[in-house]
Amino acid sequence: MAPFNLTHSEASTFILMGIPGLEAAHVWISIPFSMFYVIGLLGNFMVLFTVGKEQTLQKPMYLLLCMLALTDMATPTFVVPKALCIFWFSLKDITVSGCLTQMFFLHVVSLIHSAVLVTMAFDRYVAVCDPLRYSTILTNVRIAKLVLVGLTRAVLFILPLPLLLSRQPFCSNRFIPHTQCEHVAVVKMFCGDISVNKIYGFVLLFIVYGVDLTLITLSYNFIIRTVLRISSKEAHQKTLNTCTAHVCVMLMYYTPSLFSNLTHRFGQGIAPQVHIILADLYLLIPPMLNPIIYGVKTKELRDKMGKYTCKL
Incomplete structure (x- = not known):
């Protein structure tokens, strides 16, 4: 993406x-x-490699896992290299256009991640509640279209944030007390009327997460009701294993994300170090644990990943 056109000096x-x-x-x-970071990259790469190599895994559920793995690789990659440059070499400078670009991609990937989780919940809903029509409802083409809708939504919703900020004058203080250009931290660097940015960011948080969490909750409400009616213990256990993995991944994503965003806005009594560490861990821990959770809970994926890991 080209740097944002700023009204300020490019320097x-x-x-x-x-x-x-x-x-x-x-x-x-x-x-x-x-x-x-390294463990997360390796784990998610193994998911992508395994699904890519195994024809039997190239179906909607595992293609969605690949999309999740891609977002799990991208999110920390936008932050960790710069953070390590700060920690190791004190290379703290970042251009304004670079900062706004990092903020844009960071939040776009976050919204794509949320859209993928919603699609995964829908995938499990169809698989459990309407299994006979699963192959006709959720084709690979339809999954690709749903992901494209999620990508478009993310870009359209996030693009106004950096564009609005790029038109504002700077404050004299250029120091961002953070390791990344998170919107809540960057918005404090501008001294114009940023009320629109603040309101838009706050409304966006609740609209996107509110809609996504509502859809996920509805899906799993129907799934739980269907699972409770399953008489076969083996089928009951298999369904629960898959759904448990999804629920764990969703809790790991939404819980720290909402906590980090809300404490930034309302947790004035919390030390800034806590805010920063929580925001960074939120970008690192879920991408590291997601491949492990799916590897443990999904037998087919676990067996195939084990086969390729042993060959390395």
Whole structure:
């Protein structure tokens, strides 16, 4: 994406401070950061590699897992390399256009991730509640269209945030107390009338997550009612294993995301270091754990991943 057209000098920069108050521990903090990042990349790459190699796995459920893996690889990649440059080399400068671009992609991928989770809930709803029509309702082409709708929604919803900010004057303080250009942190760097940005960001949070969580809740409400009527213990256990994996992944994504966003806006009594560490861990922990959860709970994927892992 081309840098945003700014009304300010292209040489203008912000300073990402990392984790203020914990500068002496930056090197130590970077160790779990880099470990979580590398483990997450390897795990998600294995999911993509396994599904790509195995023809039997190239069906809607596993293609959605691949989309989830792609977002899990992209999200920390927009943040961790710059954070490690801050921790290791004190390279804290970032251009304004670079900061707004990072913010744009970071939030776009977050909304795509949410859309994929909604689609996964719909996939499980059809598989459990209407299995005889599963292959006709959820074709690979239809899954691709749903993902494209999620991508379009994300771009259209997030694009106004950096565009509105790019027209605002800077404050004299260019120091962002964060490791990343998160919207809530960046908006404080501008001294014009940013009320529209604040309101839009807040409304966007509740509209997107509210709609997505409502759809997911409805899907799993129907799934639970159907599962309780299953008489076969084996089928009952298989369905529960798959759905449990999905629920765990959704809880790991939405719970810290909502907590981080709400504490940024209303948790004035919480130390800023806590805000920053929570925001960073939210980008690192779920991508690292998602492949493990699906590997443990989904036997077909677990067996195929085990086969390729043993060959390495």
